Amino acid sequence: MKITNMKNSINIAVFIIISMSLTSCFNKKTPNYRYMPNMYTSVSLETNGEHEILPNEQVNILPVEGTISRGWKPYDYENTIEGKALATAELKNPLEVTDKNLEQGKELYTIYCGVCHGDKGDGQGILVKREKFLGIPSYADKGRNITDGSIYHAMMYGLNSMGSHASQTDEKDRWQITMHVLDLKASLNGEPLWSDTQKESMMASEDEMSENKSSEEETTSEEQH
Amino acid sequence: MKKVNYRNLSSQLSILSLAILLAFSTFTFAQESGDVVAGESLFKANCAACHKLDKKGVGPALRGVADKYDRDWLYKWIKDSQGLIKSGDSKAATIFAENNNSVMTSFPGLSNEDIDNILAYSSQPKPAPKVPATVSVADNGDNGINQNIIIGALALVFLLLVIMFYLVSKTLKNLKIASGQEIESESRLPLWKAFVQNQFLMLVSSIFMLLVAAYFMFGFFMQIGIDQGYAPVQPIHYSHKIHAGDNKIDCNYCHSSARKSKTSGIPSLNVCMNCHKNISEYTGPEDLAKGYTTEFYNDQIAKLYDAVGWDVDDQSYTGEEKPVKWIRIHNLPDFVYFNHSQHVTVAGVECQTCHGPVEEMEILEQHSPLTMRWCIDCHKETNVDIKGNDYYEKIHKELSKKYGVERVTAADMGGRECGKCHY
Numbered sequence: 001m002k003i004t005n006m007k008n009s010i011n012i013a014v015f016i017i018i019s020m021s022l023t024s025c026f027n028k029k030t031p032n033y034r035y036m037p038n039m040y041t042s043v044s045l046e047t048n049g050e051h052e053i054l055p056n057e058q059v060n061i062l063p064v065e066g067t068i069s070r071g072w073k074p075y076d077y078e079n080t081i082e083g084k085a086l087a088t089a090e091l092k093n094p095l096e097v098t099d100k101n102l103e104q105g106k107e108l109y110t111i112y113c114g115v116c117h118g119d120k121g122d123g124q125g126i127l128v129k130r131e132k133f134l135g136i137p138s139y140a141d142k143g144r145n146i147t148d149g150s151i152y153h154a155m156m157y158g159l160n161s162m163g164s165h166a167s168q169t170d171e172k173d174r175w176q177i178t179m180h181v182l183d184l185k186a187s188l189n190g191e192p193l194w195s196d197t198q199k200e201s202m203m204a205s206e207d208e209m210s211e212n213k214s215s216e217e218e219t220t221s222e223e224q225h
Numbered sequence: 226m227k228k229v230n231y232r233n234l235s236s237q238l239s240i241l242s243l244a245i246l247l248a249f250s251t252f253t254f255a256q257e258s259g260d261v262v263a264g265e266s267l268f269k270a271n272c273a274a275c276h277k278l279d280k281k282g283v284g285p286a287l288r289g290v291a292d293k294y295d296r297d298w299l300y301k302w303i304k305d306s307q308g309l310i311k312s313g314d315s316k317a318a319t320i321f322a323e324n325n326n327s328v329m330t331s332f333p334g335l336s337n338e339d340i341d342n343i344l345a346y347s348s349q350p351k352p353a354p355k356v357p358a359t360v361s362v363a364d365n366g367d368n369g370i371n372q373n374i375i376i377g378a379l380a381l382v383f384l385l386l387v388i389m390f391y392l393v394s395k396t397l398k399n400l401k402i403a404s405g406q407e408i409e410s411e412s413r414l415p416l417w418k419a420f421v422q423n424q425f426l427m428l429v430s431s432i433f434m435l436l437v438a439a440y441f442m443f444g445f446f447m448q449i450g451i452d453q454g455y456a457p458v459q460p461i462h463y464s465h466k467i468h469a470g471d472n473k474i475d476c477n478y479c480h481s482s483a484r485k486s487k488t489s490g491i492p493s494l495n496v497c498m499n500c501h502k503n504i505s506e507y508t509g510p511e512d513l514a515k516g517y518t519t520e521f522y523n524d525q526i527a528k529l530y531d532a533v534g535w536d537v538d539d540q541s542y543t544g545e546e547k548p549v550k551w552i553r554i555h556n557l558p559d560f561v562y563f564n565h566s567q568h569v570t571v572a573g574v575e576c577q578t579c580h581g582p583v584e585e586m587e588i589l590e591q592h593s594p595l596t597m598r599w600c601i602d603c604h605k606e607t608n609v610d611i612k613g614n615d616y617y618e619k620i621h622k623e624l625s626k627k628y629g630v631e632r633v634t635a636a637d638m639g640g641r642e643c644g645k646c647h648y
Contacts (some may be wrong), residue, residue, distance in 0.1 A: 028590065029457050034450045042559040047488045050550065058548050060493060081328055111475040126473050132504055142334045160275050160327065161282045163499030168481035187384030 073171050077149075079157040084150070091149030095175045097198040102183070105176035109184075112165055113177065119186030133161070139181060140188035151178045266344030267339055271332060279351060281540050282503070283327055285320075290353060291344040297380040303340055305331045325541070450558075456590035461528045462521070463589075468508060470584035476576045483565040483576075491551050494533040501529060503538055517587070554591050555580070562595075562646050572635070573610055578603075604640035608632045 034040055045051055049059045063069045077087040095101055110119060117135050118124040123136035141145060155174050158164040169177070182194040277282035291299070294316070301309050302317060306329040309317040335343075360491075420426060468474050477483060482490035507522035532536060534545040557563050568574045577583065581592025593599055609631070611617040624633045639645055 028454055031450050031455055031457075032448070032450060038559055040558040042557070048491045048551075048553070056546070056548050060491075060548075081326075111477045115472070115474050115478065127500070131470065131501070133509075134269045135271055136274055137271070137330070157296060158499075160330070161503045163495065163498070163502060167495060170485075174598070221249065 003168060031032065071170060075156055075166075077156075084153050087149035087153040088145060088147050089149065091147075093148045093152075093175050093178055095172070095179070097179065097195050101176050102179055102195055104173075105178070105180035108169065108173050108177050109180045112168060112208060114179075116162075121181065121188055138188060139185040146181070146184070146185055148178055151181050232515055241253045241530075249321075260342035260345035261349060262338075264342035264344070267335075267343050272337070275329070278347060281506075281538065283540070284324055284329060287347045289348060291348045296344075299344065300337055302329075303335060304333050307331065310592050328617055347571065396589065451594050451596060452554075452556070452591050453458065453594045454590055455554055456588050457554065460549050461532070462525045464517075464522075464587050465583045465589055466585055466587045467522075471509065476583070477569075483569045485566050485570065486562045487566070489565045491553075494546075496531065497529055498533055501526060502535070502540075505530075515587075554589060555595065557595060560647060562648065572607075574607075600646070601641060602638070604635040609635060609638060 045054075045059050047059065050057045051059060055061065062073075068074060077083040077091065090191065114125055115127050116123075116125040116133050117139075118128070118136075121139040123138045125133075125136065127133045128136050137144065152174055153159075153168065155177065157166075158178060165174075185194065186194045186197075195210045272287065276285070276287045278288045279286055294302075298314075298316070306317065306321075308331075310321050335640065467474060468479075479492040480489040481492070481496075482488060505523075505526055507519050507526065509522075511518050523628075529535075532547045532549045534543045534547075535541075536543050568579075569576070579593050583592075609617060609621065609632075611621045620638070621633050624637055625631065628637055630637070634640070
């Protein structure tokens with residue numbers, strides 16, 4: 001009788017140990033077993049990877065000095081007061097004002113700028129409303145000289161409390177955002193949208209061009225006559 | 226019956242009049258003596274982006290600045306600091322140099338009165354540091370302990386029950402023996418022997434056992450390599466709940482490469498510093514039960530500063546960087562090609578479709594199994610968004626003709642072909 005009792009208790013203990021070891025295997029903090037682990041990780045360097053041959057064992061490093069990474073265009077204005085003034089005065093948006101660019105600009109603005117500057121550009125983004133950031137100025141504030149160049153320059157290098165957003169956006173993104181910011185500024189001031197005026201002036205210049213062309217044609221045809 | 230349209234009118238009117246009264250009374254109050262109230266809102270709207278009262282921000286701390294400088298000089302400085310520097314004012318030049326030559330925005334729109342209000346606000350004495358609410362903390366601590374005590378007590382009761390059961394059965398047996406009743410079990414055939422002798426029962430039960438074993442073996446082998454629910458402890462406790470949930474920062478703000486590259490990208494620390502240069506303290510709600518106190522979160526921000534080499538007191542980078550070794554959670558095997566931009570930008574799939582409710586996760590975990598079946602199932606169900614895309618409209622027409630279907634899914638476009646992902 002006693003022996004069977006002993007056996008029972010041993011069985012129970014074994015059962016408990018097995019079940020405990022099984023449940024402990026499902027630890028959320030460690031990754032699971034894998035079939036053929038060497039097929040999961042490549043020989044080549046992985047994005048964001050860690051490799052001994054690199055400085056700080058980091059794959060993510062800045063381009064070697066004197067080189068330009070693919071798709072990056074050097075920005076010649078310096079991060080100084082003079083550089084900013086120069087960019088404000090002379091830097092112009094190379095992109096054409098199209099609906100697609102404007103739409104993209106709005107989308108990107110919502111992602112990168114809206115949290116602080118507000119979707120309307122009035123400086124009332126959600127981070128301001130939650131008092132994480134304070135004193136974000138509106139684009140329509142008096143005494144602010146906002147131009148193509150000044151917006152682009154601020155995104156490149158950051159301004160005061162704002163950090164540089166050059167690593168998150170590329171050149172085209174930044175110019176598209178610039179378009180949207182100018183539109184927002186105009187609508188805050190109660191003026192017609194910047195993009196509309198641009199389009200109108202473009203249309204007008206195109207008309208002029210075509211008029212010139214037609215007049216030229218006329219003259220040539222007259223000459224031919 | 227007469228309709229009573231304005232039953233609450235009198236009470237509404239009284240509340241309205243009270244509100245008007247209050248509004249005007251605060252207004253007059255602000256105008257007469259309390260520049261502080263108006264000053265606070267002006268300070269928050271205009272100055273707080275760069276200045277804090279007691280801490281250096283982009284600009285110097287402003288508490289008591291009115292006593293340090295001449296009032297007229299301050300008017301000039303605030304309205305046009307660069308002009309003052311250019312006019313050869315030595316005080317202005319030294320301040321400019323002390324603050325890393327960062328240009329203060331000019332405020333020509335502020336009147337002298339406004340500036341007086343702001344200075345009144347900034348001249349207020351520093352409020353005494355809040356005494357931590359020890360009572361509430363103790364209460365909450367008790368809650369945590371209470372749970373442990375309850376579990377311990379339950380375990381103790383259970384143990385006592387087992388012991389009592391054992392003792393009772395023992396005494397009963399002893400009683401039986403004492404009273405002379407023989408235990409007849411030894412003469413009977415033991416149960417397991419009877420079981421072994423019954424061959425049919427053996428067969429059935431062994432088949433049953435084999436099936437059960439096969440079921441569990443299958444389950445075990447199928448879950449190898451699947452990391453659903455994997456939630457490692459990261460070197461810095463980064464809460465997606467606070468950033469993406471409470472503060473509603475777009476996923477793409479930090480994971481900016483998801484829009485245009487294969488990987489979603491682990492944001493580099495300069496992206497963190499875009500905000501945390503300014504936000505050095507946590508001010509949100511605490512979760513004491515889990516240990517997420519304000520101090521805990523502040524420690525995490527301090528870890529960020531340490532890693533990126535940011536000197537808070539000096540507001541400058543020291544240049545000593547210690548890269549953070551984040552632990553990768555979502556990891557497809559290397560023999561599968563997956564491109565984020567194709568899904569995010571082209572298909573317009575929400576991040577949450579695959580990554581789950583990230584904005585609710587305090588600790589990020591893998592939401593989806595990331596198995597091939599999971600991919601294919603989604604490809605089969607997802608219709609291609611062809612709106613406003615000429616290329617897709619043409620393809621859609623041809624494909625729907627070819628397959629005889631109304632809508633084209635991602636699978637129809639080749640989302641089921643081996644070579645699309647394995648090559």
